[in-house]
Amino acid sequence: MRTSRGSFSQELNMAMLYQAVYRRASFLWCRLHSTYVRKMRYLFELKEDDGLCRQAQNSGTFYLFHNLFPFLQKVGSKHLAPQISASELKRILKKFKQNKQKLEDSVLIGCSDECMAYFALDLGSLEKMDIESELKGSFTELWKAFFQLDGKDASLLSLAQALLRWHDTHKYCSKTGQPTQKNLAGSKRVCHTNGIIYYPQMSPVVITLVSDGSRCLLARQASFPQGMYSALAGFCDVGETLEETVRREVAEEVGLEVKSMWYSASQHWPFPNSSLMIACHATVWPQQNEIRVNKLELEAATWFSLEEVVEALRREPRPLKQEDGRFSLWLPPKWAIAHQLIQEWVKQQSNMPA
Numbered sequence: 001m002r003t004s005r006g007s008f009s010q011e012l013n014m015a016m017l018y019q020a021v022y023r024r025a026s027f028l029w030c031r032l033h034s035t036y037v038r039k040m041r042y043l044f045e046l047k048e049d050d051g052l053c054r055q056a057q058n059s060g061t062f063y064l065f066h067n068l069f070p071f072l073q074k075v076g077s078k079h080l081a082p083q084i085s086a087s088e089l090k091r092i093l094k095k096f097k098q099n100k101q102k103l104e105d106s107v108l109i110g111c112s113d114e115c116m117a118y119f120a121l122d123l124g125s126l127e128k129m130d131i132e133s134e135l136k137g138s139f140t141e142l143w144k145a146f147f148q149l150d151g152k153d154a155s156l157l158s159l160a161q162a163l164l165r166w167h168d169t170h171k172y173c174s175k176t177g178q179p180t181q182k183n184l185a186g187s188k189r190v191c192h193t194n195g196i197i198y199y200p201q202m203s204p205v206v207i208t209l210v211s212d213g214s215r216c217l218l219a220r221q222a223s224f225p226q227g228m229y230s231a232l233a234g235f236c237d238v239g240e241t242l243e244e245t246v247r248r249e250v251a252e253e254v255g256l257e258v259k260s261m262w263y264s265a266s267q268h269w270p271f272p273n274s275s276l277m278i279a280c281h282a283t284v285w286p287q288q289n290e291i292r293v294n295k296l297e298l299e300a301a302t303w304f305s306l307e308e309v310v311e312a313l314r315r316e317p318r319p320l321k322q323e324d325g326r327f328s329l330w331l332p333p334k335w336a337i338a339h340q341l342i343q344e345w346v347k348q349q350s351n352m353p354a
């Protein structure tokens with residue numbers, strides 16, 4: 001007995017020593033490099049090294065989800081996505097009779113400037129209302145959360161939901177049918193029967209703001225909230241270039257031929273699964289600008305003047321019924337790339353000679 005207790009405490013001392021040395025080395029390493037470079041190097045290591053990632057899970061913070069709905073708290077008039085510390089999360093898991101191993105189901109989604117790792121964990125196996133009352137907040141549909149959060153929280157939750165969903169739907173190898181196993185960071189899954197590695201996937205989608213020189217074209221799908229319009233979007237088909245997708249989508253959805261186009265920016269988007277939104281501006285000939293809406297894809301598409309768009313940008317992003325029963329135009333949330341395209345167009349128009 002004495003020997004085994006002795007070796008246990010020796011092991012404990014070694015583990016503590018290792019952790020202290022590791023913390024000191026990380027600290028020194030962090031001091032020597034630019035914040036961005038050291039964050040990227042640290043995240044890379046966490047993805048490659050399960051042991052390091054396990055340590056990071058025990059000192060990191062967690063964004064919580066319940067069946068892919070993110071957990072939000074209302075603070076004053078604002079909504080925040082709280083980061084729960086590892087110790088608080090372990091307390092909650094214990095309270096709800098869960099093994100603390102559950103931490104290992106989480107996925108890595110980023111880190112702070114001080115290299116404290118952020119993870120996301122789905123607690124879908126627990127009773128939703130119990131966690132909500134314990135943590136004083138609520139699990140909210142992600143697209144609704146987008147209208148309530150600032151850009152940083154929204155993009156972290158977007159990445160988190162996309163990764164959690166991908167793991168949930170890729171539990172088996174599509175070649176052998178055997179279970180796949182996630183690495184600790186959640187950056188891949190491996191089928192140990194044949195060594196196939198699966199990486200999370202994204203679908204490329206182009207989103208295009210079409211202009212005829214003085215107006216811009218916005219469209220809505222029947223599933224959008226009342227009055228909300230956005231730019232035209234469409235998935236890239238296999239074999240297409242981005243330019244071909246832009247031309248095809250504009251032709252398919254509104255029956256117009258693109259005259260010129262240019263790239264603006266890109267954004268990760270978690271819907272319907274995980275998309276890489278590639279945002280472009282396009283122009284059509286002013287003499288050939290008659291819209292023919294493809295009703296299989298869109299409910300409506302309309303040209304809007306600069307004044308109408310500027311007014312909509314000032315409006316709160318929510319349905320607003322007018323006296324005539326119709327809904328006022330409103331636009332996607334500020335940090336959505338469609339919003340950024342619209343802002344850019346307004347700026348371009350405002351700078352054009354009258």
Ligand SMILES: NC(=O)C1=CN([C@@H]2O[C@H](COP(=O)(O)OP(=O)(O)OC[C@H]3O[C@@H](n4cnc5c(N)ncnc54)[C@H](O)[C@@H]3O)[C@@H](O)[C@H]2O)C=CC1
Pocket residue numbers: 203205207230231232233234235267269271272275277297332336337338339
């Ligand atoms: N971030 C932003 O500002 C905005 C993002 N979007 C996103 O763009 C995405 C694409 O726009 P849609 O008009 O729906 O595309 P779309 O015009 O290509 O039509 C959707 C249809 O394309 C087919 N499709 C082809 N490849 C697909 C794939 N990889 N995954 C799913 N469906 C595929 C399906 O039949 C689907 O019903 C939407 O998921 C939407 O959430 C749309 C507007 C603004």
Ligand SMILES: [Mg+2]
Pocket residue numbers: 232233234253297
């Ligand atoms: Mg579309």
